[in-house]
Amino acid sequence: MDVVALIGRILFVLLFLGSAFGHLTQADAMAGYASSRGVPQAKLAVLGSGVLMLIGALMVLLGIWLDLGALLLVIFLVPTALLMHPFWKETDAMAKQTEMISFQKDIALAGAALLILALYAGYGPGLGITITGPLF
Template identity: 70%
Template sequence: MDVLVLIGRILFAALFLASAVGHLTQTKAMAGYATSRGVPAAVPAVLGSGVLLLAGGLSVLLGVWPDLGALLLIVFLVPTAVLMHAFWKETDPQARQMEMVQFQKDMALAGASLMLLGLIAHADGELGLTLTGPLFDID
């Protein structure tokens, strides 16, 4: 089971780490898009979300308090879904559908992150192949 969880963590974290690189290297372009979606203080928001993605992704990948890393990803995903993919505001059917898919993807990833947080915190270090045990203790 340890190897399966490690492979899952690697595959899961890869998405967030790649996104973190984009946020931190293409900040101006991403801030322009965030501004167009109505996000206030877009540049700090993009940088802050890039840091959340990087910290959460590395934490899950390396197994350094991976439950905390999963929580950081939730903190990124839920507001992003609501602010950036507000499909209910779209009037064009094609744009509405595209934003709905992105909203659902972010919410599904938030759900997976929540499950990961619970699994890691409940396992209390029994999963192995991590650098530290969980930060949280959920019985």
């Protein structure tokens, strides 16, 4: 089961690593979109969220205070869902559906990250291959 948990962690963080890379290398373009969604100090928010995702994803991937890494991803995901995908504000049916899907994806990923946090904080190194034990 250790290998299965490791494979699950790898698959889970691939999305965040790719997104973090985009945030850090295409910050200006992403800041324009974030600004259009009403995010204050959009470029700083894009860069900060890119760093948050990168650190959280690497911690989960490598098993270094994996529970803290999962919490960092939750801290990224919930505000992103609320700020960037407010489907309830959309009037166009297609836009509303698109934003609802993105909102639900972010919330589901936050739930998965919370589950990872709880499992690793509760069972520690007995649940998969890690470099360190849990922080919490």
